[in-house]
Amino acid sequence: MALDKILSIAGRPGLYKLLTQTRSGFVGESLLDGKRVSVGMRNNVSVLSEIAIYTLEEEVPLREVFQKIVEKEGGKKTSISHKAAKIELEEYFFEILPNYDEDRVYASDIKKIVQWYNLLLENKITDFSDPKDEEVAVTSDEEE
Template identity: 35%
Template structure:
C-alpha cells in the first residue's frame, strides 16, 4: 500500500485507500476493517494525506514531516483521550508546530492516523516526481521549433446578394428563376 493512495474522508472515521475514482465519488477501502465501499463526492470531501499541511512557526510543513518526526521519536504515543498529554507529546516531537493554530482535535487525528498507518505497514514518504532532465527539455524545444507551422487557410468569400430586379426583368441566375417556397400557415380550428 502506498502513502499517496491514502485519503481521509469527511464524515467518516479513519483512513481509506483510494481504490478507484469516479466522476461522482470514489471507491475506497477502509484501513481499519478492509471493507470496500463507494463514497459519494456530493456528500463527502476527500483529502489526500500527501496534500495536508500543518502550521508551524515558520513555513507550513507536510504531514509526512510530522509523521516522520513521530517515527524517529522513541517516546510512546500519548493517550488520545488526554488533551494535555497529546499537546505535551507534540511539544517534544515537533516543537516548531504552531500550537495556537493546530488544535488538539487535529493532534488527536494525527496520532490516530499514525497508528493506523503503522498497523497497515504503510511507508510514510512523499511521492517523488521525476523532473525532466535539461538535455531532454532542449531536444523537445528544438523539435517544437522545427515542426512545420500550418498556415491559416483564407476563409471563403461570402456570396454577394444579387441586386434586386425590377418588375419585368429576366432573372440573372438560375437560383433567381426558381420559385420561392413560402411557409404555409396552419389553419387552427376554433
C-alpha cells in the first residue's frame, strides 16, 4: 500500500488507512488499533503522499524522508523514540535531512515523522517509492 492511501486526521492520534469514500466524507481504519472511523469533509485531513518537509532549498516529499530513514536504519525501526528530548530529535533528523529548515520544521513535526515511520513499519507499509516513477517505468517498458 502506497502513501496515497494513508491519512493523518487532525485531532486523532496515529494514521489511518483509507477504506472507502462516502458522500459526506470517507471511512478510515486506524493503524494503531484497527478501529474504523467515519470522517466528514469538515475534518482537517492530510494524505501522507501530499506532505512535504521544508529544506533550505526546496520542499522534500515525506516519502523521500521515510526512504532516507529506511536507508539509515536498515529497514528497521528508528533508533530514537518519538518521545525523546527535543535536542535528540533534532540531531537525529539532521542526520536524515541535513539541510532541513530549522525555523519551519519544529520538534513536534519531527516527533510525528518518527512516530509515523515506526507505525507504518509495524503495519508492513514500506513502499515509499514515487508512484510517478513507477508510471514512467511502465510507460518506457511499453514503448520498447
